[in-house]
Structure formats: C-alpha cells, structure tokens
Amino acid sequence: MARHKKMQSPDEDEPGLDISSLIDVCFLLLIYFIVTTTIVKKEQDLDMALPSVAPSETPPEISPFFIKLEENGYISIRSDGTPEQLVESDPDSRALPTLQPLLETYRDAAMASSQEPLVQIYVEAEARQQRVIDVLNSLAATGISKVTFTDLLDEE
Amino acid sequence: MSPMIDMVFLLLLFFLVVSNPKTVKIDPDVTPPIASAARTPKSKYGKIVVNIHENGDLRAENFNVTLDDPDALEAYITRSKDDAERVGHVARLHIRGDQNTIFKYCRKVIRVAARVGVTEVAFGGYINDK
Numbered sequence: 357m358a359r360h361k362k363m364q365s366p367d368e369d370e371p372g373l374d375i376s377s378l379i380d381v382c383f384l385l386l387i388y389f390i391v392t393t394t395i396v397k398k399e400q401d402l403d404m405a406l407p408s409v410a411p412s413e414t415p416p417e418i419s420p421f422f423i424k425l426e427e428n429g430y431i432s433i434r435s436d437g438t439p440e441q442l443v444e445s446d447p448d449s450r451a452l453p454t455l456q457p458l459l460e461t462y463r464d465a466a467m468a469s470s471q472e473p474l475v476q477i478y479v480e481a482e483a484r485q486q487r488v489i490d491v492l493n494s495l496a497a498t499g500i501s502k503v504t505f506t507d508l509l510d511e512e
Numbered sequence: 513m514s515p516m517i518d519m520v521f522l523l524l525l526f527f528l529v530v531s532n533p534k535t536v537k538i539d540p541d542v543t544p545p546i547a548s549a550a551r552t553p554k555s556k557y558g559k560i561v562v563n564i565h566e567n568g569d570l571r572a573e574n575f576n577v578t579l580d581d582p583d584a585l586e587a588y589i590t591r592s593k594d595d596a597e598r599v600g601h602v603a604r605l606h607i608r609g610d611q612n613t614i615f616k617y618c619r620k621v622i623r624v625a626a627r628v629g630v631t632e633v634a635f636g637g638y639i640n641d642k
Contacts, residue, residue, distance in 0.1 A: 373514050396538060400550030401606070401634040406626060427614075450546055481616035485564070485609040488618070489545040489637055496549040505622065 402492050404503045420474040420504070421462045423455075425491055427482035431455060435462060447487055452494045459498040476504045536606065536636075539563040539575040545611035547637030558601030560592040560630065564609040568617045582624065590628045604632040 422434040429447020433455065434440045443454040459475075466473035475495060479488055495503060535556070542563050553559075561573035562585075570579040572588055579585040593603040605625040609618050622633060 375513060375517070378517070397638055399536070399538070399544055399608075399636045400547070400639055401553040402547050402550045402637060403553075404633045404635070406622065406631045406633055425615075450548070479615045479619070481614065481619070483615045484611070485613045485615060485618060486545040486611040488615050489547050489611070489635055492635060493547040493549045493637075496547070496551075505619065 402489065402496050403501060404492060404495075405501050406503060406505065418466050418469065418471040418474060420476045421459065422506075423475060423477045423491060425477065425479045425483050425487060427480040429484065429487045431491065433458060447484070450490055450493075452490060455491070456494050456498065459494060459500065463498050463500055472502055473500045474502050474504070475500055476506045478506045536561055536608075537573050537575065539565075539571055539608060541565055541575070542608050542610045543612070544608055544636045544638055546639070546641050547635070548639055550635075550637045550639050553634065555601070555604075557599075558596040558603050559606040559634075560589055560596070560603055560625070561606045561608060562589075562621050564607065564613050564617050564621065566610040566612045568613060570617065570621065582620075585621065586624050586628060589625050589630060593628060593630055602632060603630050604634055605630050606634050606636060608636040 419436055424432045424434070424440065426432070429445075430442060431444035431452065432440045432442050435458075443458065444452050463473045477488075477491060492503070495501070536559060542565060559573075562579065563571040563573075563575055565571070570585060571577060572579055577588070579588055589605070596603040605622070607618055607621060625631075625633070
C-alpha cells in the first residue's frame with residue numbers, strides 16, 4: 357500500500373478548490389435579480405433655453421415666430437406681422453403636421469440670414485402639459501431650442 | 513482557479529468603489545408626456561428635478577418633499593443650483609410634469625427658476641407610449 361502511494365503523480369497531491377457551491381450561489385443571485393427586476397421605461401429630455409424672463413432692452417434682429425396654445429388644444433401662429441391663423445385643431449394628435457413645415461420654413465429663413473431662430477410661445481394657463489410638450493417636441497424636431505414663454509411675467 | 517476568482521472579486525470591488533452612478537429618481541405618481549423628439553440628456557449632472565402631479569402638487573427629486581409653498585420651491589431651486597455650480601456643473605431645471613396636468617403649474621416652476629438664474633430647462637418625456 358505504502359509502495360502504491362509513492363507511485364502517485366505530483367498533480368494528485370495538489371489541493372483542489374471546489375467551486376460548485378460558489379456557482380450555486382451565483383445562479384441563485386442571478387435568478388433572484390431576474391425575478392425581482394422590473395424594467396422601467398426610459399425617460400428622455402426635451403432641452404430648451406429660455407433666453408430671459410425679463411423683457412430684453414435690445415430687440416432680436418429677427419422677428420420671432422409666435423405660437424399661441426389655447427386651453428382647448430388649438431394652436432395658432434403669427435409671423436412677420438401676419439394675422440393670427442389657426443393651424444392645429446386636433447388636441448389628441450401628437451403630431452403637428454401643419455405647424456412643423458411652417459417652423460422648418462421659418463428656421464431656414466433665419467439660418468439663411470445667419471440668425472438663430474427664436475420662438476415665442478403663449479400658453480393659456482389651463483392648457484394641458486401634453487399639448488405644450490407637443491409644441492416643444494415640434495420645435496426640438498425642427499432644431500429650434502431658443503424659446504421664450506411670453507406669459508412668464510403675467511400675474512397668476 | 514483561485515487566483516482568477518481573486519482577480520474577479522478585486523475587479524468587482526474596484527468598479528463598485530470608483531463608479532458614481534447618477535440617476536433621476538422616478539416619482540411613480542407622474543406620467544410624463546410623449547415627446548418623440550426627446551433625446552438622451554447630454555449630462556446627468558446639474559439637474560434640478562421638479563415633479564408636477566396631475567393635481568398640481570409639486571415635489572422635489574426626493575418625492576417625499578413637497579414644494580407647494582413658493583418659498584420652499586425657490587429655496588430648493590436656489591440650493592440645488594448652488595450645489596451644482598459649486599462642483600462645476602451647469603444648473604438645469606428638469607421638469608417631470610404629468611401629461612394631464614395644466615401648464616400654469618409648470619409656468620410657476622419656470623418662473624421661479626428664471627428668477628434665481630436657471631434658464632436651461634429640460635422637459636422629461638417618453639419617446640413613445642409603449
């Protein structure tokens with residue numbers, strides 16, 4: 357017997373590390389996290405730069421594009437002294453198919469004269485947040501980020 | 513095998529120590545609007561989060577803190593702005609308004625933020641309703 361032990365290769369004398377329990381724990385943790393994880397919808401940002409709340413002493417070089425949002429969701433515009441015109445009247449539609457091309461035309465005109473497009477928005481106090489975001493979404497899609505809320509100085 | 517396991521644990525510890533995750537806490541009572549043109553924010557830092565509930569209640573990022581009092585709202589925004597600027601970040605108002613709330617509450621927040629010098633505003637939204 358003693359003679360047989362002497363014949364063992366050196367590898368068999370090395371201590372082994374049993375990692376099966378470690379793997380068990382890893383799988384248990386994995387299963388725990390898979391079961392308890394809830395996938396949260398990812399929120400994104402609509403960035404806007406508000407130039408100022410106070411009226412500026414130096415008027416902008418380009419005449420701003422004026423958007424009015426009424427509490428019933430109707431959207432009207434006014435640009436370059438033209439009379440106010442209703443452009444969107446479906447408050448449940450997220451897309452603004454009439455406003456969007458008008459904004460693009462205004463942006464192109466501003467860029468052609470090397471100026472930054474400026475949009476003024478008047479929102480009635482009772483207008484829904486989703487509708488305001490619809491307008492801001494159109495602005496962001498057009499690449500306009502300089503926005504003024506003209507009613508910020510109004511008393512509540 | 514054991515040196516490899518040691519290395520894995522060392523790497524794990526290293527990343528645990530050096531990572532600095534910054535996420536916006538989600539107020540479950542707010543359902544943000546749909547904004548298909550919304551984009552991933554350029555920076556996660558400097559955000560001054562204000563949650564606006566459907567009924568007009570205003571909450572801080574820690575949504576147990578109410579901001580319905582205008583003085584509390586102004587103090588919160590001022591403090592958050594100072595904290596952001598102290599470490600070199602640009603303070604940015606992050607409005608998480610419920611899609612069914614009305615704009616006057618949002619305007620109230622923007623007005624206070626502008627008064628204390630925060631003019632960068634971001635509106636939180638989902639890019640689709642799925």
